[in-house]
Amino acid sequence: MKNLFLCSSFFDVAGIxxxxxxxxxxxxxxxVSFIDIASHVEEYKEYVEKAKLAFEQQxxxxxxxxxNQSSDDIVQQLQKNDLIxxxxxxxxYLLQMxxxxxxxxxIVDLINYGKPYIGESAGSVLLSxxxxxxxxxxxPQNAPNLKNYKSLNIIDFYPVPHFENQPFKNLVEQVISEYGESLPLIAFDNKQALWVLDKTIILKDET
Known part of the structure; x- marks a missing residue:
């Protein structure tokens, strides 16, 4: 049973x-096992601190x-905590690491066993x-050691975060233009979240 909460901006939808x-x-x-490794190659990282605040507020x-710790230690943490x-x-870079x-x-096994998963932006795309x-x-040049683009394959669609949101608006449009007819894309904005409950997909708005 999959229990997935996919979003563009967790801080903006944490209320649901x-x-x-x-x-x-x-x-x-x-x-919560809090994985922010995807942000380590980015200049703007404020969303990480906002996500921490959103969790702490709850x-x-x-x-x-x-x-930097061993794989075994990380696995123990992922297994121990209630949510990823x-x-x-x-x-x-996230996939490479x-x-x-x-x-x-x-992570695939834990998700399939029912452990709740929250993916923000890259964390959502990762599941395709x-x-x-x-x-x-x-x-992709930020991940020079990534041999291929095969990812977790948890979901049967392709998330497109930040729909209609700056500074990503034009880039999102390019993704949709290039892949909209060949891939089952689902676009969502910063105020929306996708709940994937096993095979059911629910689009929720932050209200």
Whole structure:
């Protein structure tokens, strides 16, 4: 049973997280594996601090995952905590680092076992079968050791975050123009979240 909360800007939609957790009967969630590695190659990182604040405002305890530690230690943290969150940033670098730490299959298994997952921007794109489609928005050169673009393949569609939102508006339009007829894209803006509950997809607005 998949329990996915996909968004462009977590801070802007965190207000509907309690409803999501209630929907999946996970009100006992207290701890979050907080993965912000995708932001490490970006100049603008304010969204990471905003996401931390949003979690703290809901009394959730964060454990920031340090990629300098061993893969085994990271796996133990992911298994121990109640929820996985992956921030925005560069999707290609994110996938490269997950591959290097041999975490992709671990995350896939945890999601398939029902562990709730929140993906913000790059963290949403990561769940698609292949991330090549997002190259207009993210620079693949930030991941020189990434051998291919095969990703987690958790969902059967391709998220396009930041729809109609600056500074990504033109880039999003380019992605849709190039792949809109060949891939099942789902675009959503900064005030929306996609809930993926097993095979059911619900588009929610922050109100």
């Amino acid at each position: 997280l309690p409803n999501f957790l209630e929907r999946i009967n996970s009100n006992c969630i207290q701890t 009394s959730l305890k964060l454990e920031v995952i340090d990629f 969150y992956i921030s925005g940033g560069n999707t290609f 997950l591959n290097e730490k041999k975490l992709t299959n671990v 079968e292949n991330i090549e489609y997002i190259k207009k928005m993210d620079n």
